[in-house]
Amino acid sequence: xxxxxxxxxxxxxxxxxxxxxxxxxxxxxxxxxxxxxxxxxxxxxxxxxxxxxxxxxxxxxxxxxxxxxxxxxxxxxxxxxxxxxxxxxxxxxxxxxxxxxxxxxxxxxxxxxxxxxxxxxxxxxxxxxxxxxxxxxxxxxxxxxxxxxxxxxxxxxxxxxxxxxxxxxxxxxxxxxxxxxxxxxxxxxxxxxxxxxxxxxxxxxxxxxxxxxxxxxxxxxxxxxxxxxxxxxxxxxxxxxxxxxxxxxxxxxxxxxxxxxxxxxxxxxxxxxxxxxxxxxxxxxxxxxxxxxxxxxxxxxxxxxxxxxxxxxxxxxxxxxxxxxxxxxxxxxxxxxxxxxxxxxxxxxxxxxxxxxxxxxxxxxxxxxxxxxxxxxxxxxxxxxxxxxxxxxxxxxxxxxxxxxxxxxxxxxxxxxxxxxxxxxxxxxxxxxxxxxxxxxxxxxxxxxxxxxxxxxxxxxxxxxxxxxxxxxxxxxxxxxxxxxxxxxxxxxxxxxxxxxxxxxxxxxxxxxxxxxxxxxxxxxxxxxxxxxxxxxxxxxxxxxxxxxxxxxxxxxxxxxxxxxxxxxxxxxxxxxxxxxxxxxxxxxxxxxxxxxxxxxxxxxxxxxxxxxxxxxxxxxxxxxxxxxxxxxxxxxxxxxxxxxxxxxxxxxxxxxxxxxxxxxxxxxxxxxxxxxxxxxxxxxxxxxxxxxxxxxxxxxxxxxxxxxxxxxxxx
Numbered sequence: 267x268x269x270x271x272x273x274x275x276x277x278x279x280x281x282x283x284x285x286x287x288x289x290x291x292x293x294x295x296x297x298x299x300x301x302x303x304x305x306x307x308x309x310x311x312x313x314x315x316x317x318x319x320x321x322x323x324x325x326x327x328x329x330x331x332x333x334x335x336x337x338x339x340x341x342x343x344x345x346x347x348x349x350x351x352x353x354x355x356x357x358x359x360x361x362x363x364x365x366x367x368x369x370x371x372x373x374x375x376x377x378x379x380x381x382x383x384x385x386x387x388x389x390x391x392x393x394x395x396x397x398x399x400x401x402x403x404x405x406x407x408x409x410x411x412x413x414x415x416x417x418x419x420x421x422x423x424x425x426x427x428x429x430x431x432x433x434x435x436x437x438x439x440x441x442x443x444x445x446x447x448x449x450x451x452x453x454x455x456x457x458x459x460x461x462x463x464x465x466x467x468x469x470x471x472x473x474x475x476x477x478x479x480x481x482x483x484x485x486x487x488x489x490x491x492x493x494x495x496x497x498x499x500x501x502x503x504x505x506x507x508x509x510x511x512x513x514x515x516x517x518x519x520x521x522x523x524x525x526x527x528x529x530x531x532x533x534x535x536x537x538x539x540x541x542x543x544x545x546x547x548x549x550x551x552x553x554x555x556x557x558x559x560x561x562x563x564x565x566x567x568x569x570x571x572x573x574x575x576x577x578x579x580x581x582x583x584x585x586x587x588x589x590x591x592x593x594x595x596x597x598x599x600x601x602x603x604x605x606x607x608x609x610x611x612x613x614x615x616x617x618x619x620x621x622x623x624x625x626x627x628x629x630x631x632x633x634x635x636x637x638x639x640x641x642x643x644x645x646x647x648x649x650x651x652x653x654x655x656x657x658x659x660x661x662x663x664x665x666x667x668x669x670x671x672x673x674x675x676x677x678x679x680x681x682x683x684x685x686x687x688x689x690x691x692x693x694x695x696x697x698x699x700x701x702x703x704x705x706x707x708x709x710x711x712x713x714x715x716x717x718x719x720x721x722x723x724x725x726x727x728x729x730x731x732x733x734x735x736x737x738x739x740x741x742x743x744x745x746x747x748x749x750x751x752x753x754x755x756x757x758x759x760x761x762x763x764x765x766x767x768x769x770x771x772x773x774x775x776x777x778x779x780x781x782x783x784x785x786x787x788x789x790x791x792x793x794x795x796x797x798x799x800x801x802x803x804x805x806x807x808x809x810x811x812x813x814x815x816x817x818x819x820x821x822x823x824x825x826x827x828x829x830x831x832x833x834x835x836x837x838x839x840x841x842x843x844x845x846x847x848x849x850x851x852x853x854x855x856x857x858x859x860x861x862x863x864x865x866x867x868x869x870x871x872x873x874x875x876x877x878x879x880x881x882x883x884x885x886x887x888x889x890x891x892x893x894x895x896x897x898x899x900x901x902x903x904x905x906x907x908x909x910x911x912x913x914x915x916x917x918x919x920x921x922x923x924x925x926x927x928x929x930x931x932x933x934x935x936x937x938x939x940x941x942x943x944x945x946x947x948x949x950x951x952x953x954x955x956x957x958x959x960x961x962x963x964x965x966x967x968x969x970x971x972x973x974x975x976x977x978x979x980x981x982x
């Protein structure tokens with residue numbers, strides 16, 4: 267069950283010549299693929315392009331009508347390898363995943379693809395995000411494009427430019443027999459707008475037709491001496507062909523006056539932010555007419571020396587707006603200026619940050635600093651005035667706490683780490699590694715379990731160095747998504763082959779949850795187009811793991827602790843794997859809430875569990891919070907003047923998972939937690955019983971109050 271369904275929006279993908287499409291950038295990319303005769307598409311889920319896979323999945327029926335093959339690939343490497351269909355056949359193919367982490371996973375296949383070259387257009391759509399909003403390491407795919415000679419497009423973030431980039435990408439790939447990367451930032455993926463559509467095109471050659479007439483050419487295989495010939499072909503033929511296509515088709519754009527003493531070179535994806543900065547400085551209007559010349563690089567690799575040289579003629583200062591680091595573009599353009607012996611002063615990372623996201627304010631400050639040097643007379647008077655310094659922004663880092671990510675309310679992974687924490691108190695601290703996925707939050711407070719991760723599915727593999735017969739067995743965490751992505755072969759296979767005497771905990775929440783709740787092989791739901799309900803435990807035994815324990819309710823903290831203790835103390839020598847399964851609470855709520863609300867609206871009886879804390883019983887030691895960390899479990903101050911410390915409190919966001927009560931019971935903390943079942947549309951008997959119960963309680967309360975008053979000598 268994906269985070270969001272695009273069934274309604276997918277119908278707009280059927281629009282044809284002259285129609286207007288309105289929607290998100292992700293949907294526009296899908297429409298552009300169909301308009302340009304794509305023959306097959308695939309990819310792996312991953313923000314910020316995860317919704318592209320969801321759109322493609324929802325559009326399978328439409329793609330089948332056009333003869334387009336769609337595959338939700340097991341990993342980015344599998345997706346990139348799929349592009350091999352374009353090596354021998356004139357079929358356009360596109361795959362998508364998150365970059366650069368997806369590029370890293372797919373690097374072997376991508377390098378081979380680039381070496382052999384393609385006959386049909388091959389497009390790799392990578393989603394990138396920088397700065398604090400990114401969930402991965404801060405790297406760029408640009409360096410990989412340079413290493414393997416992938417041409418890279420970075421279109422202006424509006425729907426007409428994005429859809430044109432898909433068309434240009436396929437044509438550039440075919441003109442130069444080279445795969446092309448299309449980079450879209452998270453803002454481009456979700457920008458909304460409109461563009462005029464064209465008819466969807468059935469691919470001239472479908473993959474089914476190609477399979478019926480197979481081709482092969484040993485010159486395309488990456489083996490010596492062909493691999494060296496591939497390299498020569500890149501430099502002598504493919505690269506010049508790419509430059510010619512970019513130049514002849516004017517893929518890069520120029521805005522503003524032709525003659526000026528300064529100019530700005532900007533990545534296409536940064537165009538909107540640069541124009542907005544110029545607008546705020548009074549140097550551009552709402553339509554994008556700018557007083558500062560702009561050279562917009564919709565193709566960021568390869569760079570055209572003659573185009574750049576023409577732009578620099580007559581200019582004294584040029585600013586390069588290049589998001590991310592290293593500053594590949596600035597270095598290359600600086601090299602061009604040096605070799606051409608130009609006197610132009612090149613600016614870039616001297617006025618803009620070396621790393622991080624280039625937000626609107628960052629670019630406004632950077633462009634302002636550039637203009638102060640290059641053309642101070644163009645700045646507004648208040649900016650140009652020497653005494654008009656901006657007020658200092660206070661540093662709040664010492665007073666405002668950081669906000670790291672954490673488990674959602676009711677997350678079934680939280681009790682796993684509570685059980686591990688309780689086991690740690692009993693058996694001592696163990697060497698623990700994490701993995702990519704929601705479970706990585708376990709390394710943060712209050713659990714602080716595990717402190718490293720080396721890649722998706724590599725949790726157990728990254729602990730291999732410590733599996734050397736120490737006093738304590740090492741523990742590794744692995745998610746179900748990582749297990750099917752890479753972990754079964756790389757991590758579990760590694761444990762089996764090396765007869766590892768360690769423990770792996772596979773967190774099975776039924777979905778590829780961190781990327782939006784897409785199905786994986788072990789998902790429990792029925793899927794019409796994918797194979798689900800393939801148990802992880804069965805796969806483990808199939809590769810030779812003999813010690814496997816399956817837990818189907820992770821909220822049973824006591825049972826989890828017992829199994830962990832057994833794994834860490836058993837005499838069995840060999841891999842020990844615990845599969846801890848419970849459905850992702852976000853997906854469960856997405857599925858159950860609409861059904862429950864519908865039933866209540868229709869007058870049907872429904873029970874909804876709610877949990878609470880008895881303030882009269884709670885001692886206020888907060889041990890339950892230290893072993894839970896649930897956002898709905900917080901603190902509340904009482905009006906009682908004799909109780910200074912706040913007590914535990916469960917707020918209205920509670921989803922009734924029961925984890926806090928389970929933890930309190932297992933850890934023998936306190937009996938203050940209680941469960942109350944809220945009954946909607948109760949039966950006549952239940953209403954009668956509730957009324958009588960209320961009457962009895964009221965009578966008992968009145969009798970208690972009267973007895974207390976008599977003891978105090980008060981008469982009524």
